[in-house]
Amino acid sequence: MANTAQSKKRARQAETHRQRNASYRAMFRTSLKKVLAAISAGNKDEATTAYKAAVSVIDKSSNKGLIHKNKAARYKNRLNTRIHAM
16 A cells, blocks of 8 residues: 555556556557458458558557567568468
8 A cells, every 4th residue: 555645646657557558458459450350351451451550559559668669570570471471
């Protein structure tokens, strides 16, 4: 339990950041699933459109520190490779 004013404020901030990060993480995962669903359905146009939207979300997640920049690059590369293999 937070006792000092500073620790109470940090607890409030931590909860706000946790909720915000959970929202960004969910958006990140959803965008990946949309691309993978389009790829598995064999729809290249839809996969390309979903990929472009996912790249934006992946980059935002990386810039916000939610995921590492190398992980973001790896996701983008693997998705792009799968789309081009269609």
